[in-house]
Amino acid sequence: MLTRSELGRVVEANWDRQLQWLQSLTSFPSERGQEAACQDWIARSFSDRGWVVDRYALSDVSMEHLPGYSPAVDVDYENAIQVIGALRAPNPCGKSLILQGHVDVVPPGPSDMWTDGPYAALVRDGKLFARGACDMKAGVCAMVFALDALREAGFLPGSDVFVQTVTEEESTGNGALSTLARGYRADACLIPEPTQQNILRASLGVMWFRLSVRGTPAHVAESEQGTSAILSTFHLINALEEFTLQLNERVQRHPWFSKLSSPIKFNPGKIRGGDWASSTPAWCELDCRIAVLPGLSLDAFRQEITEVVNKAAANDPFLANTPPQIIWNGFQAEDYVLEPGTDFETAMRNAHAAVTGQPAKEILFTGVTDCRFYGRYYGIPALCYGAKGSQIHGFDEHVDLDSVRQTTMVIADFVQRWCGLRRI
Known part of the structure; x- marks a missing residue:
């Protein structure tokens, strides 16, 4: 198992590339119905890593009959693109994992009420400012570069990992549901929503x-x-x-x-x-x-x-x-609680403690997350854990970059604990 110092070294070595990737990601105005360009860029990025890419539109998937489906709101699903990058392990030695994040963002409001514009993706005082920087493109970046860090250290996950970037999280959740309708399953699902580096146990x-x-x-x-x-x-x-x-x-x-x-x-x-x-x-x-x-x-x-x-x-x-x-349109979503005592949560807590030196705290959320699909309907334990930031859905939304770096390390440490490692 890689130590904290070893993980820190490879994450730091990749940091300039990771920050540039995050700035590129947050420069896309991936508001509802306009996510395709962003998703295509991600699909190419996944393919460049050698991952097997599944790119499809929500209109390609039959979901209306499934529990958790919400009626669409004023959008054409032919342009609602989803992307999955698969890292298959030929001889699995650990447990499989879904890493999932959404790239759709809420409207930024009047651009002149932002200090630098909603998609300038500028860095000031250790923070990256952009619509979606915190909610949750920083989390998407952290999960991708956590796997890059393991590879930089000479390892791949010891079991199957499915890296999913979805849309519709801010309005229906049908993007997440589509991945399950398409047949993707794993032993757990981690969603790096911006939880201030706390474990999100439950959401309404x-x-x-x-x-x-x-x-x-x-x-x-x-x-x-x-x-x-x-x-x-x-x-x-x-x-x-x-x-x-x-x-x-x-x-x-x-x-x-x-x-x-x-x-x-x-x-x-x-x-x-x-x-x-x-x-x-x-x-x-x-x-x-x-x-x-x-x-x-x-x-x-x-x-x-x-x-x-x-x-x-x-x-x-x-x-x-x-x-x-x-x-009744948009979210028709039920609550979700990950009850204490799962091996999944234990591994996440151990990873957080190993990287930060502190026990992980837990929070409850008065909003909704995609965790409900995996945990409530498909028996896949799911939780959220992600970076620190502020002004979600507000002007000058931003993410703390030190927390992105640390979250990347935590996810990498969690992957090695949950999935095991295999040498390249």
Whole structure:
């Protein structure tokens, strides 16, 4: 087994190349529906390493019948490219592994509100700034260069490793699901999301839905003769915020998520409506995100949301006769918990301790990760462990480069513990 100093030496020797790779990766504006160029670049990078590459589009895979599938949101899956690099061991001597990361990023917002622009990928004060630098292209970089470090030291993993870069993590998770539908399996899955170098044990489920609300148009000079779909929508928002307070009271009975303060988050994230500034708006659409109460089925949770919306609509003079439509699109995701005691977690903790000299801490997440697909539906234990950073989904998102270097070492050490090593 390679020692900490040996791993540190090979990671450091590759560091300039690794940083350049990360800067190239984060310079791609791989927003939803625009990830293909980034994925093609990754596919070439994997092929250059001698890995067997499987590049495919989500439209090539049948997933609608599978547990965990979420309905797509306003995107063409023919351009949603996924990439898998396979390192096969002819005579496995350890356990197999999936290393998975997503390359899709959320929209950056107004570019002029970034110090250097969202895709400048500049380094300042030991940090790399770019949309997706922290969430989670630094993790993708760390998992790739962890394997490079082992190779630099003269070794390959002793068992099969599948390096996966997926899309749709920020909206449905269907990228991760597609890899399983395509038949890829392993004894564990490590996803280097930015956990501040903590072990992410559990994440909540998330549900997206769109409220489609109607109104009656009228000239604003006679607004009392019309109704405002936008104002009616805010009435529904208030009802859902009150529902969220009730959910946070109910979650206090959960063995894991009760440890968090107000873990159920509701966000009215995107609104559009109306046709003319001098007409009362005849329509409004609101895209919402809410955490799913753990332990409740998705069907039961959808029914509760429907009841909240219908009750609020019944108290609105116009909506009572013209009820809003609820469209379930995007995330329909259940919670996931990796229970303590797995050999997988033990190996991850040992790798962290060996590299950092400190015991690993664990965290719970009020958002969602792709871990649920592997652990909840396919019996593959999964956890997240990744670098430190800040401003995820915000302006001037950045990742701490020292933590990227250290995370690369931790993943390399974990791979040798979990998969074993074979000499080149």
